Amino acid sequence: GAVVSQHPSRVICKSGTSVKIECRSLDFQATTMFWYRQFPKQSLMLMATSNEGSKATYEQGVEKDKFLINHASLTLSTLTVTSAHPEDSSFYICSAQVVGGRTTYEQYFGPGTRLTVT
C-alpha cells in the first residue's frame, strides 16, 4: 500500500517551453502533497506544499509563477515548470501524506522525474 507514482519519469524539453509533471497517490487519499527538488549529490529541498482544493504554499526563494502547482483532487497534484531554462534541470520528487491515523506525519515518495532543459 501507499504507492505514489510520477509521470513522466524523464523529460527533455527546449528552453522556453513548459513541462507538466504529475504526482498520483495510487491506493490512498492524500490531503497534502509535497514537491521537492534534488540536486546531484545533495539533499531534497522542499519547494512547496500542496493541499487539495487550495493554493500551494511555496518555500522561500521558490518562484510560484515559475513552478505552478495544482492539487485538483485527493489523488493528483501537478507541477508545471513554466518557461523552463537549463538551470531548472533537476530531479523533481513528490510525496504524499496519508489522511488521518498514526501515519499522518509520514510521507510516501514518488520515484521522481528527471527534467533536462536544453
Add this chain to the structure above:
Amino acid sequence: AQSVSQHNHHVILSEAASLELGCNYSYGGTVNLFWYVQYPGQHLQLLLKYFSGDPLVKGIKGFEAEFIKSKFSFNLRKPSVQWSDTAEYFCAVSGSGTYKYIFGTGTRLKVLA
C-alpha cells in the same frame, strides 16, 4: 534555525561490518524523526520512524535508530551490513503539528562484497 546534520557524507564498509550513521537536528519543540533510504535508481523508502514512546526504534531490513533527546540525535545503526545495503540514507525531522520535513544532506553508503 531548523536544520538536520548528517556528519558522514560517504561511508565505505565491508560486508558484515557494523554501521552507525549520525544524525543531529536543531529544532525547537517536539519532533518526529525519520530515516529514509534511496537505493540506486529507486525512490525514497521509509526505514523507520520515531513519533513518541520507546526511543529505540526498529525498522525494516535489520535497521534500528535511537532517539537521544538530550543530544538532539537520531543515529541509525545496523549490526552487520550487506552488499545490498549500498544506498543513500537520509535523516528527516518534522515538528509535532507540522507535516513538513527537513532533510539532512544524506550519507552515501557503499558496502564492499
